[in-house]
Amino acid sequence: MREAARDAIHARGAAVALGGRTVWQGLDLAVGQGEFVAVLGPNGVGKSTLVKAILGLVPLSAGALSVLGGRPGEHNAGIGYLPQRRAFDAGLRVRGVDVVRLGLDGDRWGVPLPGRTRRRRDADARVADVVNLVDATAYAKRPIGEISGGEQQRLLIAQALVRRPRLLLLDEPLDSLDLPNQAAVAALVSRICHDEGVTVVMVAHDVNPILPYVDDVVYLGPGGAVAGAPKQVITSATLTRLFGTPIEVLQASDGRLVVVGQPEPPAYHADRHEHP
């Protein structure tokens, strides 16, 4: 067993109840610093809820959770967060760099003094740096509503990174991207994880785009969660135990994993997503 204080995220027997219903319980989790961890599981199993619990936006109903050595929410300044989302409204007339900039000082009260102060120059330089880091310089000055979903996603990753966080929480960042873009964003996140030494927790629908990069996966199921190296977790035996129904994991010749027989999500999840 690892030492809780040195882990970026450490959970023991954690549970969350929303609207009187237990979303998950008995969750044990240990994410080491600098690791790239994927959170997997079917729709409605509580992946986003886990991310919100790590941020302290959703309280635990049982168990313990420590994040960056403190209570959830205590060190949010050191966390970069990308919520699960649909695209920005097409009519939103704010530039990409402005959205990134809001991640830097959008929570400050008052207006900055006009003129080229030192602080402003530093802020502009930092924004330009992260935009460059995610290869978004070419379209960062266009209104964010007008650029493609993949381009928006990169700028949002830049926004999450702009304050040099120690922990990056990405909720389905590959959602709605085409396959080449999924691969590109996955490689980008892995590069950031290693070059900047950031711990990354990424919720994903499909493990395959990130399979080459992840250290560990956490598979959420109705009975709890299993965590470990992908090879140990994404197997027929483990997933069958987690879901209590027969599940088969097939491996294609190119190494991709296909999970067959995953239980259907319950019907009341159908209306869960917000629509524009």
Place this chain on the structure above:
Amino acid sequence: MVVVADAGARLTWNLVTDTRQLFAFHFMVNAFRAGTVVAVAAGAIGWFMVLRRQAFAGHTLALVGFPGAAGATWLGIGAAWGFFGFCSIAALSIAALPHRDARGYSEQSAGIGVIQAFALACGFLFVSLYRGFLNGVNALLFGSFLGITDGQVLVLLVVGAVALAVLVVAGRPLLFASVDPGIAEARGVPVRVLSLVFLLLLGLTVAEVSQITGTLLVFALLVMPAAAAQALTARPASSLALTVAISLVVTWAGLGAAYYSPYPIGFFVTSFAFAVYAAATATAAVRRAPGPNIAPAP
């Protein structure tokens, strides 16, 4: 009510003479003072309203001003108090409508529509209770710039200054919460509180604007300058400044035109704002569609 004073006012097309004529009467000076305060407040708050897509809430708040002012007139207290009181109460009611989620800008259309219909019904009730008031109804709905007293200008100034001061303090977090409530909340921005504060500011501003443009034409100053500016630039600071500038120019031009003509001010302000909006959208459309003869950048 002041007797219409345009008997001697003729447009000479001489800028100096016309301007001197315009400011010859104290009521006209007050109209410009009030218009300036209202234009600045409406521009700034309207910019956020357009960004947050709360136009329907703004429209409802405007219509709520009508029963407020009618009721206040019926009771014999100044219409301004009715505007401010009813618009604030309506803003709080809209804020209290159940939210689907933490997002500050989700519009609860059905609930807001109910408030709107009820407000209009009350307005007509008050109007019919107070029979001698039919001329006033026109001013309430379509605006008037006559007979604004020093005291009224002062009230407008104080309320406008408070609204702007709140915006100066909360502007950046409000922008964050408007653009991306989910991330703003995770960063510790009080998204729900800001959403309530903004609705209150919107209520107060709508009450101010109503007193110049009338409750039906509030959007002339609240939506059109902001929509025009946002079409022209996507830089937040520039488009906010441009919004206030357009709003001021449109209001001043509207006051001038109304002074030299027998038609109501609401019509002029709205038409000028609409002209600016149309020109801005056309410019943006032309800029966006690259013509075949545009040379590639060297």
